Amino acid sequence: MLSLELSRISVSYPGLLSPVLDIPSLSITAGSRIAVTGASGSGKSTLVNVLTGLERCATGGSIRWGDADIAGMSERGRDRWRGAHIGLIMQDFHLFPGLSAVDNILLPARLSRAMKPGDPDRALMLLYAVGLCRADQKIETMSRGEMQRVAIARALLRKPGVLIADEPTASLDSESGDAVSRLLIDLSVSNESTLIVVSHDPRLTGQLDRRITLSAGRVASDRAHREKAA
Amino acid sequence: MTRFIFADLRRLWAGSLVVVLLIAFATALGVAVTLQERALRLGSARAADRFDLVVGAPGSETQLLLSSVFLQPSPLPLMPGNVLGKLAADPRVAWAAPVGFGDSFSGYPIVGTSTALTTNLSALKEGRVFSKAGEAVIGAAVTLPLGYEVKPTHGLAALGGETHTELAYRITGRMAATGTSWDRAILVPIQSVWSLHGMGGHADEHDHAAEAGEAHNAEEPGHEDHAGGHGHGHVDPDAPLDENWTAEAPGLPAILVKPKTIADAYKLRQDYRGNGTLAVFPGEVLTNLYATLGDAKRVLSAVAVGAQILVAAAVLMVTVMHIGQRRRQIGALRAFGAPQSAVLAIVWLELFILIALGILFGFAIGYGAAILLSAMFSGESGIVLPVGFIRDDLKSVAAIVLFSAMLALAPALLAYRQSPAAALRA
Numbered sequence: 282m283l284s285l286e287l288s289r290i291s292v293s294y295p296g297l298l299s300p301v302l303d304i305p306s307l308s309i310t311a312g313s314r315i316a317v318t319g320a321s322g323s324g325k326s327t328l329v330n331v332l333t334g335l336e337r338c339a340t341g342g343s344i345r346w347g348d349a350d351i352a353g354m355s356e357r358g359r360d361r362w363r364g365a366h367i368g369l370i371m372q373d374f375h376l377f378p379g380l381s382a383v384d385n386i387l388l389p390a391r392l393s394r395a396m397k398p399g400d401p402d403r404a405l406m407l408l409y410a411v412g413l414c415r416a417d418q419k420i421e422t423m424s425r426g427e428m429q430r431v432a433i434a435r436a437l438l439r440k441p442g443v444l445i446a447d448e449p450t451a452s453l454d455s456e457s458g459d460a461v462s463r464l465l466i467d468l469s470v471s472n473e474s475t476l477i478v479v480s481h482d483p484r485l486t487g488q489l490d491r492r493i494t495l496s497a498g499r500v501a502s503d504r505a506h507r508e509k510a511a
Numbered sequence: 512m513t514r515f516i517f518a519d520l521r522r523l524w525a526g527s528l529v530v531v532l533l534i535a536f537a538t539a540l541g542v543a544v545t546l547q548e549r550a551l552r553l554g555s556a557r558a559a560d561r562f563d564l565v566v567g568a569p570g571s572e573t574q575l576l577l578s579s580v581f582l583q584p585s586p587l588p589l590m591p592g593n594v595l596g597k598l599a600a601d602p603r604v605a606w607a608a609p610v611g612f613g614d615s616f617s618g619y620p621i622v623g624t625s626t627a628l629t630t631n632l633s634a635l636k637e638g639r640v641f642s643k644a645g646e647a648v649i650g651a652a653v654t655l656p657l658g659y660e661v662k663p664t665h666g667l668a669a670l671g672g673e674t675h676t677e678l679a680y681r682i683t684g685r686m687a688a689t690g691t692s693w694d695r696a697i698l699v700p701i702q703s704v705w706s707l708h709g710m711g712g713h714a715d716e717h718d719h720a721a722e723a724g725e726a727h728n729a730e731e732p733g734h735e736d737h738a739g740g741h742g743h744g745h746v747d748p749d750a751p752l753d754e755n756w757t758a759e760a761p762g763l764p765a766i767l768v769k770p771k772t773i774a775d776a777y778k779l780r781q782d783y784r785g786n787g788t789l790a791v792f793p794g795e796v797l798t799n800l801y802a803t804l805g806d807a808k809r810v811l812s813a814v815a816v817g818a819q820i821l822v823a824a825a826v827l828m829v830t831v832m833h834i835g836q837r838r839r840q841i842g843a844l845r846a847f848g849a850p851q852s853a854v855l856a857i858v859w860l861e862l863f864i865l866i867a868l869g870i871l872f873g874f875a876i877g878y879g880a881a882i883l884l885s886a887m888f889s890g891e892s893g894i895v896l897p898v899g900f901i902r903d904d905l906k907s908v909a910a911i912v913l914f915s916a917m918l919a920l921a922p923a924l925l926a927y928r929q930s931p932a933a934a935l936r937a
Contacts, residue, residue: 326936330932330935333846335845335846335930335931335932335935336930336932356851357850357851360845360848360849360850360851361848361850363846363848364847364848364849364850365848367848369846369847371843371846371935373839375839375840375843375846375847377515377518377519377840378518378522379518379519379521379522380514380515380518384514384518388515388847389844389847389848389849391512391514391515392512392515392844392847392848392849392850392853392857393848393849393850393853394853395848435847
């Protein structure tokens with residue numbers, strides 16, 4: 282479980298007058314469940330990239346997850362830190378065809394040479410937890426809902442302190458979307474991960490503790506949700 | 512990682528196969544050219560190895576070598592017959608054997624010679640050496656049984672030569688394989704060749720002295736004056752052999768000489784250059800031929816290298832485009848925590864595996880092609896062309912592999928450098 286302290290975050294691209302993301306300060310307590318919303322182009326994806334260290338912010342900013350400031354890390358250091366502490370779930374799943382469900386779950390750990398002896402068992406356990414039982418099924422033969430569940434299991438393999446999901450339900454039908462929402466929240470609780478979800482889906486964001494709305498790269502509103510997670 | 516790479520290659524098997532085949536054929540081209548040139552050089556050198564010195568009439572050294580050592584049918588000028596007697600009596604000579612061409616039997620050249628050659632060229636595998644005018648010894652690659660009657664055809668049968676009816680040779684022996692053109696030859700006493708062409712017969716040889724030269728000079732098959740020209744002497748197949756070469760022997764196209772020592776060889780060559788004869792070391796003439804062969808090889812190699820460069824460029828282009836298509840996938844790998852080095856290794860390995868497979872198949876195909884070509888050539892000429900790799904080939908393999916490893920690095924670095932965030936946005 283990791284807390285987040287952002288300060289003086291600014292990301293701009295050459296040729297654009299105003300920064301695509303400009304957040305003077307933002308803090309998230311460990312173990313909370315946050316929804317990030319906003320119109321498209323409001324900077325949500327850039328925020329995810331900054332939070333995960335995929336994108337650098339302008340110098341002077343700091344992105345402090347727990348005790349680590351990833352803004353100061355090298356590219357390799359951020360790769361390693363991200364692999365160990367962040368579970369990432371994306372709209373397009375980014376699973377790798379030709380590999381089985383369980384191999385997909387284990388792939389990031391394998392590629393980072395961070396496999397632990399218990400990991401294959403944990404992968405099977407997570408697969409079961411997301412409601413799938415055919416570990417050897419090739420990923421390309423699965424439905425989209427099943428794929429996103431495999432992606433959730435993959436994100437949780439290395440017991441990350443933070444789960445970040447970028448539009449996890451946007452490409453799913455409502456039934457699969459509900460199942461994925463429920464799994465995200467339940468598993469973030471049972472795995473003691475901070476959960477940050479970028480989503481337009483009110484049925485998902487409505488179940489989270491706090492909603493941050495971005496507009497033109499700035500925090501437009503930030504309020505706690507009255508309804509608690511189910 | 513390996514599982515990921517193989518899943519990837521399996522998924523893209525069609526494209527991978529094309530890349531492998533392209534590289535294989537480009538490699539095979541270069542390998543075949545190199546191997547075949549080497550085989551030709553080695554094979555001809557070995558085939559000429561058994562012949563230390565060839566003496567003929569002045570003319571083309573290359574033609575003398577091709578006709579006497581490689582038994583290429585072509586008209587050679589004649590030298591005086593007394594040269595044979597002189598050489599045979601020379602104390603520096605271990606043995607000297609005359610060579611007379613002109614007839615053939617079902618594609619096999621019939622070569623008139625003496626028992627000196629048949630006993631010295633190679634041991635007999637079966638039967639015995641000819642001892643009468645109507646007997647013959649065959650090379651290892653001649654597919655005729657002992658006892659078979661060979662009716663010589665003037666010139667080459669394929670070119671419409673006329674069959675000599677006056678004499679049939681009975682095969683009495685077969686030589687062991689020598690790996691030379693002589694494996695395809697039918698060896699007969701040279702007296703019989705002389706007699707058949709109206710040149711022998713010690714009694715009337717003076718009448719024929721002038722005509723003999725003419726006849727042999729016009730040895731092309733089917734020449735016009737043949738029918739009405741020189742009278743075909745009657746040949747008694749049971750006539751005993753007379754190998755006491757006298758000064759009156761008819762003109763000869765070539766004499767194969769085995770000197771006793773190397774020093775003798777050089778002295779003999781010195782003595783028999785000029786004065787109506789030409790002595791050559793086959794090895795020396797071959798060296799000159801190789802110089803020409805080397806030029807041809809350089810041209811072929813340039814063609815092969817050109818093909819390889821084209822293929823390398825094509826493969827590079829395909830992979831760079833492929834990397835472009837996979838930007839998102841590579842970005843995702845990074846996003847899930849795969850280090851840059853893993854991405855680099857994956858892209859590099861995928862390409863390098865394909866290239867290495869291509870090179871491997873290429874060497875196999877090139878080797879196979881060279882073996883096939885050599886077999887075809889051997890079937891026609893009798894010369895065994897040894898196809899083989901040498902130690903230095905390892906160096907060129909290493910160079911090729913190293914080069915392709917560097918080549919594969921280009922798209923890998925491209926993947927290495929690309930920003931995962933930008934890749935995912937695309």
